Amino acid sequence: MLKAIKSAFLHLRLPFSWFLLPFFLAPLCISPNFDDKRLGLVFLILHFLIYPASNSFNSYFDKDQKSIGGLKVPPPVTKLSYYISLILDVLALVLALRISIWFEFFVAGYILASRAYSHPSTRIKKYPILGLFYTSFFQGYFTVCAVYLGLNGYEPWNLLSAKVQWLGLLCSLLLLGIYPLTQVYQHEEDGSRGDFTFSRMLGIKKTLWFSMIVFFLSVVGFVFYFENFLFVPLRDIFLISLNPATLFFLFWLIKVYQDEKYVRYSYVMWILFLASSGMNYYLFRAFLVNTNVLQVF
Numbered sequence: 001m002l003k004a005i006k007s008a009f010l011h012l013r014l015p016f017s018w019f020l021l022p023f024f025l026a027p028l029c030i031s032p033n034f035d036d037k038r039l040g041l042v043f044l045i046l047h048f049l050i051y052p053a054s055n056s057f058n059s060y061f062d063k064d065q066k067s068i069g070g071l072k073v074p075p076p077v078t079k080l081s082y083y084i085s086l087i088l089d090v091l092a093l094v095l096a097l098r099i100s101i102w103f104e105f106f107v108a109g110y111i112l113a114s115r116a117y118s119h120p121s122t123r124i125k126k127y128p129i130l131g132l133f134y135t136s137f138f139q140g141y142f143t144v145c146a147v148y149l150g151l152n153g154y155e156p157w158n159l160l161s162a163k164v165q166w167l168g169l170l171c172s173l174l175l176l177g178i179y180p181l182t183q184v185y186q187h188e189e190d191g192s193r194g195d196f197t198f199s200r201m202l203g204i205k206k207t208l209w210f211s212m213i214v215f216f217l218s219v220v221g222f223v224f225y226f227e228n229f230l231f232v233p234l235r236d237i238f239l240i241s242l243n244p245a246t247l248f249f250l251f252w253l254i255k256v257y258q259d260e261k262y263v264r265y266s267y268v269m270w271i272l273f274l275a276s277s278g279m280n281y282y283l284f285r286a287f288l289v290n291t292n293v294l295q296v297f
Contacts, residue, residue, distance in 0.1 A: 021280050067265035
């Protein structure tokens with residue numbers, strides 16, 4: 001029993017939420033009507049309920065034996081992971097109602113989308129193009145809209161503003177570049193399950209080039225966005241904050257061209273950590289400057 005509990009806890013992959021934090025901080029930066037209660041609830045629902053539930057559900061149906069995102073050596077998954085994912089989903093839906101019925105719809109939509117991605121009856125994960133755009137849409141654009149709605153207590157038509165739409169699209173573009181990297185070291189295991197992922201379709205080296213180009217385009221887009229919608233003069237800080245991830249990626253690209261044995265879990269996790277940490281640092285700083293929070297103290 002203790003082994004099952006430990007396994008279920010590890011398969012929640014709580015540290016992986018750090019990589020998805022930019023998609024909470026980005027809409028927070030442009031939120032004019034948030035308060036402490038809504039901010040805390042949205043953060044809790046997203047990072048301690050929805051994301052862990054999705055990870056646990058995905059682990060249960062994948063039954064990976066090799067490294068997965070946020071878990072280098074996954075223990076054998078048990079039915080407990082499945083039940084915990086359902087409990088966390090119910091808690092997320094109950095808490096979402098405390099914010100608004102509209103936020104509840106978005107939370108329910110994300111839960112259903114994440115289930116369709118992994119469940120054998122739908123298994124969107126196994127389709128290379130659909131799986132890529134599906135994941136990028138729901139973890140990027142859809143999440144940005146949900147967070148903006150929840151933080152501000154707004155109704156859906158408030159999402160039609162240009163600053164929300166462009167931010168959501170840019171976050172999805174960023175994920176289009178990053179997501180294939182999470183597949184690049186899983187070709188063998190994905191193949192054994194019949195999942196023809198986007199990275200398997202491109203191959204290792206083309207995946208890396210695709211990710212680098214799309215990531216660059218998203219960075220350019222974010223620079224223009226921040227200058228036109230946030231009016232925060234922190235462009236240089238944004239670019240500098242992403243330098244560690246960029247330099248490490250180029251280092252890794254050279255290593256992979258020398259020998260594909262360097263396509264490993266550890267390298268991908270370091271890139272994700274450096275990229276997300278750079279984004280989180282910039283977005284949190286932009287939030288403090290843009291909202292004048294520091295003037296309160």
